[in-house]
Amino acid sequence: MDTKELIERAQKKNGIKNMTGIAEAIGINQSSLSLLKSGKSELSDETYIKLAKLAGVDPTEVIIEKHMRKAGPEGRKVWATLAKALPKSAALLVVVALVVPYNQAHASNIQILQAAKYLLC
Structure with a gap:
């Protein structure tokens, strides 16, 4: 789901008629x-999580999609492998929830992906 769709879903779900209310x-x-809605900006993981919850969408999927958009081909x-494995493993939820905030200060996305892949094997 793209960001525009996520914002529109949040508006509809909560009866918010304008962008100021969502913001x-x-x-x-x-x-x-x-x-953000126009695709000219990117928000923090924490803000995407708030938006996902407001829209009634699984925040884990939103974070995976965000990082998939930003990642290079490899x-x-x-990230696509992790997204497919998501229903198979609750461990991924823990990795994303605990490691993504850690990522911003200490680790690279590749390190996070390697840790999540290890847990899924």
């Missing part, structure tokens, strides 16, 4: 949300 609900300003393959 306030997830703790950002309206101009940042407009840039990284996309690994």
Whole structure:
């Protein structure tokens, strides 16, 4: 699901008629949300998680899709493998929930992917 679709789903699910309402609900300003919706900006994992919850969508899937869009060809393959394995393993939920915030300060996406792949094997 792309970001525009995610925002629209959040609006519909919560009866929010304008972008300002969505922006306030997830703790950002309206101009940042407009840039996000147009594809000209990217938000933090934490903000995507808030938006996913507001839209009633699994935050794990949203984070995987975000990182898949940002990854190079090899990284996309690994993220796609993880996305397919998601229903098979609750361990991936733990990896994404615990390691993604850690990633921002310490680890590379490749290290996270390697750890998640190890848990799925």
